[in-house]
Amino acid sequence: MSRNFEAVIGLEVHAQLKTKSKIFCADSTQFDAGDNENTSPVSVGMPGTLPALNERVVEQAIKAGLALNCHIRPVSIFARKNYFYPDLPKGYQISQYDKPICENGSVEFKLQGKAHQIRIERAHLEEDAGKSTHFGDYTLLNYNRAGIPLLEIVSGPDLRSPAEAAEYAKALRQILRYLDVCDGNLEEGSLRCDCNISVRLRGETKLGTKVEIKNINSFRFIEKSLEYEIERQIEAVERGEKIIQETRLWDPDKNKTFSMRTKEDAQDYRYFPDPDLLPVIVTKEALEKFKKEIPELPLARSRRFTEELGLSENDADAIVSEREIADYFESASRMCGNFKATANWIMTEVLRELNESKLSIIQSRITAENLGALIKLIDAGTISGKIAKTIFSEMWTSEDSPEKIIKTKGLVQISDSSAIEKLIDEVLAANTSQVAEFRSGKTKLFGFFVGAAMKASKGQANPDLVNEILQKKLKGGL
Amino acid sequence: MPDTKTSKLSTTEITHIAKLARLDLSANETTNYSLQLSKALDYFEQISQVETLGIVPLVTPTEIENILRKDEVYKELSSEEILKNAPHKTGHLFTVPPVV
């Protein structure tokens, strides 16, 4: 951050909850449906239609709230936010207002090794609006998104840098994905972010005038738009200008934020409790039940992996980044008992193969059990690390177990010292001049003999034994 | 149009409210509403005499158990049927003036 200013940032993250049907009606939430195919009289606001709340939406909001250390309101209320816009079918959005389902929580995350804790002011349920597309002289409306369930998670103004803001958003995404309440798919708009940003002189306790950057759908853009906006605001303040409270949008092509309509029309949303919906009651019993269903969250899991399993912090963080990867790691390492090796195999070989074939870890062609078995075979000395790589590739293509591949391809490591001795004798006999050179002091040639012996064994000789026997034979006489 | 400033709801205020409610009003309507609604509000204001400190407003007047809907998909109508009443459509989309 430049000069003597600091930034004060708060994020409003709109997470699409992971349901089959919409929040208030039975329309599908499937992403790529045809124009207005996922609509019904309710979602396009036809006369006389009424909202009927989806129970899964409430369940997911509660789980998210618990994972974000929120207080869950025993009674929360849906209100109507009244305004006219063509993407809003009823002329009001149903949204929780002064009595949101989750309040007063916090999120922890690490940035460059440093822990941060950010307050969550509230998380409330609301319905999404439709989508407008501009087409020539008109605007066209598709209401497939109208009524998609959203959980709006509002942070405190606790973030101090664009990097922190992006990391906080990533941490939220990770938690929601761990809970399986949001797929976190940014391209499809399942996670959108509004950033509130103001600047002030360091040491100042009063907040500056905030600007809202709306509808950002990538972590990179969170960072870039905030960087731009901080600079813009600092420069303005330094020029003696006043910051205008406004809503801005991020233009990724021009790398700039721009003001989104400067109309001085102060909105008056005329919120009032929606008389079509009853208060949402969360009983103690329901809360207890949902608490039990909260999985171990990424931060705790990473801590356990470093403290109990001896992984490095970097490895642990990488492994827990996705719940499915961490699950895979736990199954594979349980099988072989070698945590570090499992982590290495996953982060190098497994992830590389997955990337190449564009698969997610749950679609991996090598099961966690088979990976564990492979590592176990290395540790038992049955195969060498080098052979293991060959077997791994074979496993990826055939989806067979390592045992089966070893058996059919005859790839078991030769650990019989008399067999290796015989093999080495042949190598030495075939390379008498090199043996002489070695013995006259050219010890660098040792690697040559190892290579030749391994080659003669088709790579199957136990490399430790080859070393040991070669040492003995070259130093001693023939 | 005469401004009925002395009324509870002046014509200026009526114009503001009409804008919020997206209602084009004629000059006549504006004046009439100003007078009529001011008179009605004067009468309605008597509720301020009731002591309501700490009382939670009542919305749904009867005790009704909140039974939530299961998360199930049901397709009721095709998009053609949804668009059938549209004053103006383009393909399977509703058409409105350009929105900036």
Place this chain on the structure above:
Amino acid sequence: MDLIKASLAEISQAVRTKKISALEVTKFFLERSKKLNPTLNAFICFDETAELQATAIDQKIYQGENPGPLAGVPWGIKDMFCTKGLKTTAASKILENFIPPYDATVVSQLKKNGAVILGKLNQDEFAMGSSNENSYFGAVKNPWNLNCVPGGSSGGSAAALATRMVPASTGTDTGGSIRQPANFCGVVGIKPTYGRISRYGIIAYASSLDQAGPLTNSVTDAALALELMCGKDMKDATCSSQPVPEWSKNLNSSMKSVRVGVLKEYMQDGGLHADVQKTVEKSLSELKALGAEIIEVSVPLTKYAVPMYYLIAASEASSNLSRYDGVRYGHRSNFQSLANLELGEFYSKTRGEGFGEEVKRRIMLGTYCLSSGYYEAYYNKAGQVRRLLRDQFIAAFNQCDVILSPVTAAPAFQLQERISDPLQMYLNDIFTVSTNLAGLPGMSVPFGFSEKKLPIGIQLMAAHFQEQKMLNVGLALESISGMKGLVANV
């Protein structure tokens, strides 16, 4: 059979036992309706498929199926109820050509029970009015005196019934819109407990007050019709899952040890028309003679019912009516081109010309009451007083089984008489709005005529979900009123 005198059960029984075909019944009422409608303007439109519906019922009967307890009974449906494939306008220009692709739950329930939908009945626009003069399709006339209003907002429903254009009709009641026109037209009208009948597919006026109900020629018909309209519907979160009793089978007109409450506030403030006063007094003395105990009860906050009602109803309406914007259905102003049109103008012109005067007045009132700076004093305050009012009613019903009162202070007034003074018109609702605010069931039973030969009814209210008590007293009143079976001659 005399279809004009027959009860719903008798018509259905005759149809099911093939004494008369559903088609004949439908033709009879359709013909009668079409003949009388130019005089009364009770129907907005007729259902072209009525005879086909009736034939389908007859076919079911021939195939040995039971089409249900309303087999072949023609119904008139207030135009607030969405009817699949049949124009539904709420008597507004803004929905002039709207054809819903779905049925209101009530309508599908009636159809499921064998009813034939004859057509859509006139009303005040969006059910806002007490005289039926606020209809885009013109006022309805009172069949007992064509110069008088039939009441509102369900004026078409009441007028059609009083002349037997239909044997039964549906209405909606937000502040008296079933009971008041029933009272003015001399028919039975019921608004059950809030939550009894699904609101799904009924065009919303004020969601926390709206309740549908039947208008019929007798208390027995009303009890039967009501039980077929009630019941849990998952499409309406505010619809109660309380079991629906068989009210029609349990009707009992014995008044022995029935406690009839009289609201001190309603009787003592005066302002009652002498004929109404006499009718109410007569009803009390007759009930007493039948063994009922008359008890004076007090609900002091009824004094504030009209302000509370209009503040709440208008606020909710201002939001409920926002969906009429010319985007997805309904009227859109005839713009030459959309290309350079500003969005605000698009909305304001469409809505400004689509809504009638009274509807706009209430949208204005409601928008104001919810707007920043006024919410606390109006909407919120009214909601608080509403809770206190409901609690006072609950306490009053600890002392009595029903509360008896006038429906309106006077019989039907003249057309045009009150249309120019909105506040005066609002005050018509003084006796009816409290039941909606408190969510109580209420009904209107004809009990006499004024000197000028206009019907006068009695209002009965009961505690939440205690419709049976109210129906029983209603039956007792009906049996001594001499009003049952009277048909207005037009």
